[in-house]
Amino acid sequence: MNLKELAQHLNLSPTTVSRALNGYPEVKETTRRRVEEAAREFNYMPNAWAKGLATGRSMSIGHVMPTSKMHEMVNPVFGDFITGASETYVKEGYDLKLTPVDDGDEAQRYRALRTRGNVDGFIVHGPHLTDGRIALLREIGLPFVVHGRASNMPADYPWIDMNNRRAFERATALLIELGHRRIALVNGLEHMDFAHRRREGFLAALASHGLVPDPALMRGGEMTERLGYRAAADMLDGTSPPTAFLVSSMVTAIGVRRALHERGLELGRDVSVIIHDDDLGYLRNGDDVPIFTATRASVREAGRRAAEMLLRMIRDPACAPLQSLMEAELILGRSTGPAPR
Structure with a gap:
């Protein structure tokens, strides 16, 4: 039928x-x-083409990726988010349109997708502290949801985010309670909003316990294994090495662990490590007992929720900008212990 x-x-x-x-x-x-x-x-199961004819929609959602962020497409975090979003799209009869674009042509591509009617809405990835895409998409007039927030922008746009500041404040406080005073932060690119908020949480916990941050123990960059290895190697070889690391990604933490292993240091005994984003489909944090203590928030679930929010706004353009703040769970693993004497 x-x-x-x-x-x-x-x-x-x-x-x-x-x-x-x-x-x-x-x-x-x-x-x-x-x-x-x-x-x-x-x-009866409607197909996307028939639904588009009846509703005047394209039945597609746009994800525009600047070439400077192409490495994110092979990052397991991005993969889990897209998987979660796609689960919602398939259930609702939508397709995902992933569009790579040169950085300088990003605004033009958004406008072209709008003019051609190729998509019904957008999900925006990796917001900066000040992000011009938000004002651009308001001007274009298609619904959108930002995965993350832009701290320097008015907060009246649709977004879904993890409480990065709170997660890193709790993780730092745990290390302090274990007796650690020389705590290193290996963060993401700090012009990105999530990394900025994580640093804020780290610094807030230090301040609340009367500790002065050491700039030599704070690094940021692309969250790769190489960043973790180089940052940890440099700090551990210094005159006053850290006894603990707070790391923004499991991928980066693998590099930290390599640096520890080369120096004969045991994870959780000689040096403690807490990571973020350990709930990933293709990069598991151990089996029954986690390898790393972690602040855990499902990126896949964030993708599902972001897609649900966007499709709701497409169905009901009059609804207010939807916003959702997810909290991370602190998971204890084998990578943390009391500070060595």
Whole structure:
């Protein structure tokens, strides 16, 4: 049975049937239930092309990736987010449109996608402290959700984020409670909002315990294994090495562990390490007992929620900008212990 036949059976227009199945708020609840029951009875599954004809939508969501961020596409964090978002898209009959673009052409590509009607909305990745894409997308007029926040922008736009400041404040406090006073931070690129908030949480915990931060123990950069290895090697070979590391990524923490191993140091006994983002589909943090103590927030779940928020705003353009703040869970693993004497 196709859409037209289902509509004839219900004595409704194809547009009404399509809108009922896609959750449009203007459809009466009794009509929606009637349509959904008939769709189940006749095993009707609308395809994206038919839904697009009936609703005037492309049934696609845009993810625009500047070439300077192309490394993120092979990062397991990005992969988990896209997987979660795609699960929602498939369930709702949408496709994902991933578009690489030169940095200087990013605004032009957003406008072109809008003009051509290629997408119904956007998810924005990796916001900076001040991010011009937010004002651009407001001007373009298509719904969007930012994965993260831009601290220097007015907060009246749609976003989903993890409470980075709170997570790193709690992690730093745990290390201090274990007796550590020389704590190193190996962070992401600090013009990125998430990394800025993580540093703020780290510094807040030090200040609340009367500790003065040491700039020599704070590094930021692309969250690669190499960053972790080089930062840890440099700090451990210094005159006053850290007894603990707070690391923004499991990938980076693998580099820290390599530096420890080369120096004959045992993880959790000689040097403690806490990481973030350990709940990844293809990079697990051990089995029954985690290798690393971690601040855990599911990136895959963030992708699902971001997609759900965006599709809701597409269905109901009058709804207020949706916002969601996820909290990280502190998971104890084998990588932390009391500070060595």
